[in-house]
Amino acid sequence: MPKVGMEPLRRKALIDATISAIGERGSLDVTMSEIAGRAGVSSALAHHYFGAKDELLLATMRHILAELTADMRRALRSATTARERVSAVVAVNFSDAQFQPETIAAWLAFYVEAQKSAALRRLLRVYARRLHSNLLSGLAGILPRSEADRVAEATAALIDGLYIRRALKDGVPNAATAIAVIEDYLETKLSRSAQ
Amino acid sequence: MPKVGMEPLRRKALIDATISAIGERGSLDVTMSEIAGRAGVSSALAHHYFGAKDELLLATMRHILAELTADMRRALRSATTARERVSAVVAVNFSDAQFQPETIAAWLAFYVEAQKSAALRRLLRVYARRLHSNLLSGLAGILPRSEADRVAEATAALIDGLYIRRALKDGVPNAATAIAVIEDYLETKLSRSAQ
DNA sequence: TTTTGTTGATTGATGCGTCAATAAAAAATA
DNA sequence: TATTTTTTATTGACGCATCAATCAACAAAA
Numbered sequence: 122m123p124k125v126g127m128e129p130l131r132r133k134a135l136i137d138a139t140i141s142a143i144g145e146r147g148s149l150d151v152t153m154s155e156i157a158g159r160a161g162v163s164s165a166l167a168h169h170y171f172g173a174k175d176e177l178l179l180a181t182m183r184h185i186l187a188e189l190t191a192d193m194r195r196a197l198r199s200a201t202t203a204r205e206r207v208s209a210v211v212a213v214n215f216s217d218a219q220f221q222p223e224t225i226a227a228w229l230a231f232y233v234e235a236q237k238s239a240a241l242r243r244l245l246r247v248y249a250r251r252l253h254s255n256l257l258s259g260l261a262g263i264l265p266r267s268e269a270d271r272v273a274e275a276t277a278a279l280i281d282g283l284y285i286r287r288a289l290k291d292g293v294p295n296a297a298t299a300i301a302v303i304e305d306y307l308e309t310k311l312s313r314s315a316q
Numbered sequence: 317m318p319k320v321g322m323e324p325l326r327r328k329a330l331i332d333a334t335i336s337a338i339g340e341r342g343s344l345d346v347t348m349s350e351i352a353g354r355a356g357v358s359s360a361l362a363h364h365y366f367g368a369k370d371e372l373l374l375a376t377m378r379h380i381l382a383e384l385t386a387d388m389r390r391a392l393r394s395a396t397t398a399r400e401r402v403s404a405v406v407a408v409n410f411s412d413a414q415f416q417p418e419t420i421a422a423w424l425a426f427y428v429e430a431q432k433s434a435a436l437r438r439l440l441r442v443y444a445r446r447l448h449s450n451l452l453s454g455l456a457g458i459l460p461r462s463e464a465d466r467v468a469e470a471t472a473a474l475i476d477g478l479y480i481r482r483a484l485k486d487g488v489p490n491a492a493t494a495i496a497v498i499e500d501y502l503e504t505k506l507s508r509s510a511q
Numbered sequence: 512t513t514t515t516g517t518t519g520a521t522t523g524a525t526g527c528g529t530c531a532a533t534a535a536a537a538a539a540t541a
Numbered sequence: 542t543a544t545t546t547t548t549t550a551t552t553g554a555c556g557c558a559t560c561a562a563t564c565a566a567c568a569a570a571a
Contacts, residue, residue, distance in 0.1 A: 125536060127550060147431025152526060163552050168528060226431060232480060233428050236342025236421060242484065249486045274488060275474065275497050282477030285427060289437070291444045293469060302470050309504055320570060322516060347560060358518045363562060 128170065132180075134160040135167055139181040144223020147288075149178060149230045179240055182231050185224065186248055192218060193255065203262030204311070207276075210255045211303050214280050215296040220287070229288050252277055263311055272310055279303050323365065327375070329355040330362055334376040339418020342483075344373060344425045374435055377426050380419065381443055387413060388450065398457030399506070402471075405450045406498050409475050410491040415482070424483050447472055458506055467505055474498050 138159035142151040153174055157164040171177040196209040213219065235242040253273055260269035283299045293299045333354035337346040348369055352359040366372040391404040408414065430437040448468055455464035478494045488494045 125549060131550090148428050150432075153528085154526075164527085165529085165552055166550080169551080172528095174527070229428055229431075232484065233343050233424055235484060236424075237345075245484060246486050249481075249484070271497060271500060275501060278474050278477030278481055278488070278497065279470065280477065281480045282473030282475065285476045285480060286444075286473055289427065289430060289440060289444065291441055293473070302466060302473065305466060306470060306501065306505075310501075320515060326516090348562085349560080359561085360518055360563085361516080364517080367562095369561065 131160070131162065131166065131170055135162070135170065135177065136181050136184050139177060140185070140223055140227055143181075143227045143230055144221075147226045147230070149234050153177075175238065175240075178231075178234070179238075179244070181227070182241060182244055185227060185231075186244060189213070189219060189248070190251070192216060193251075197255065200259075203259045206259035207256060207263075207307060208304065210252070210259065211276065211280070211307075212300060214284075215299050217296075220296045220299075225284055225288050228284060249277070252280075272307070276303060276307065279306065326355070326357065326361065326365055330357070330365065330372065331376050331379050334372060335380070335418055335422055338376075338422045338425055339416075342421045342425070344429050348372075370433065370435075373426075373429070374433075374439070376422070377436060377439055380422060380426075381439060384408070384414060384443070385446070387411060388446075392450065395454075398454045401454035402451060402458075402502060403499065405447070405454065406471065406475070406495060406502075410478075410494050412491075415491045415494075417483075420479055420483050423479060444472070447475075467502070471498060471502065474501065 135156060138156045139151070142156050142159055143149060152164075153167050154164045156177070157167040160167070167177065171180060192213050193210065196213045197206060200206040200209040231241060232245065235245050256273040256276055257269055260272055263269070264272060279302070283293050283302065286293055287299070293302065330351060333351045334346070337351050337354055338344060347359075348362050349359040351372070352362040355362070362372065366375060387408050388405065391408045392401060395401040395404040426436060427440065430440050451468040451471055452464055455467055458464070459467060474497070478488050478497065481488055482494070488497065
């Protein structure tokens with residue numbers, strides 16, 4: 122029952138299927154058949170629309186990043202003070218939309234794959250830089266530059282660390298606690314410098 | 317030229333080869349032939365000594381963990397005060413022996429694999445608990461219990477986060493800077509509570 | 512002659528990517 | 542409007558490569 126204009130629908134379905142498959146397996150070791158099956162199509166169609174598997178994975182990562190970026194933009198728009206902006210950046214990373222088991226597993230898996238794939242590495246580096254500059258845009262208004270830079274670095278590391286620990290289902294159990302840990306750090310750091 | 321008593325030598329060589337292979341590839345996606353080749357033996361011999369590939373990988377992780385544990389014990393032994401003990405735990409994780417690109421890559425790869433392998437998951441969980449309790453043993457002497465717990469959690473997350481960022485060769489460039497970031501956090505946290 | 516060390520060759524499974532074939536819609540042509 | 546042609550959507554089957562794991566066979570020590 123072929124209809125016209127299926128391409129965008131199939132692409133979306135395949136990317137969603139990729140995320141859920143990776144999330145369930147916990148690694149990028151998912152077959153094209155598995156992904157295609159979840160999307161309700163044959164593996165041949167997945168190849169038809171995405172070419173090689175790498176490209177499907179890359180498109181998937183791009184999609185996850187785009188969602189995160191959009192959420193981030195929204196959150197930053199409603200933040201007025203510099204301090205609020207910092208908290209907004211942190212909060213987005215642990216929002217319901219982002220802090221899902223599947224998404225976390227996908228992040229981790231992509232981090233590993235980035236060591237092999239230059240294209241993926243570039244993508245993740247863009248994200249890392251953006252995160253850093255978003256944090257800095259808030260912190261720079263509160264702390265001296267060099268200090269702000271170090272706090273931004275630590276905050277980013279905390280976010281990554283809490284993600285990885287969540288993936289292992291060890292340590293920090295939920296988003297609220299994760300946010301509390303980071304906010305506690307920020308509060309200590311900021312109030313101390315302010316006085 | 318078969319001699320007797322080769323088993324321990326071969327096992328060691330194969331585990332070392334596994335670490336270097338994983339470190340270079342940046343993932344567990346290394347073949348038994350590749351590993352065996354690096355160890356200077358045939359893949360059949362690797363199977364002979366370790367059975368399945370999973371077991372070789374598990375033995376490798378166990379080896380990395382054992383080294384870390386030994387280093388940790390040494391470091392803790394020469395620390396006298398509680399504060400020193402905390403710094404010692406942090407320092408060990410970024411010591412020359414541990415903070416090698418290959419080892420870091422292996423850690424990351426094993427973290428991902430742990431989502432598939434229950435045995436590996438158990439192993440990593442043991443390590444996570446031990447790290448936490450080592451940190452706590454120092455912090456508990458300085459901070460109130462609930463506070464100590466949170467700081468230990470944050471410190472562990474920082475360690476993991478800085479590791480992952482190192483793997484991407486983004487952000488924190490060297491061990492000294494990584495330690496500085498964590499010590500800065502600890503100093504802020506401890507001096508503030510102490511006064 | 513039994514144990515230990517070792518490998519080349521082989522098997523079986525898995526999975527990516529391709530291709531020819533089919534079917535339905537859309538466009539072009541009569 | 543009726544027809545042919547082209548484009549778009551889709552898949553089953555298959556080739557080909559990769560690899561884990563096995564096995565039979567051989568070599569040297571005990």
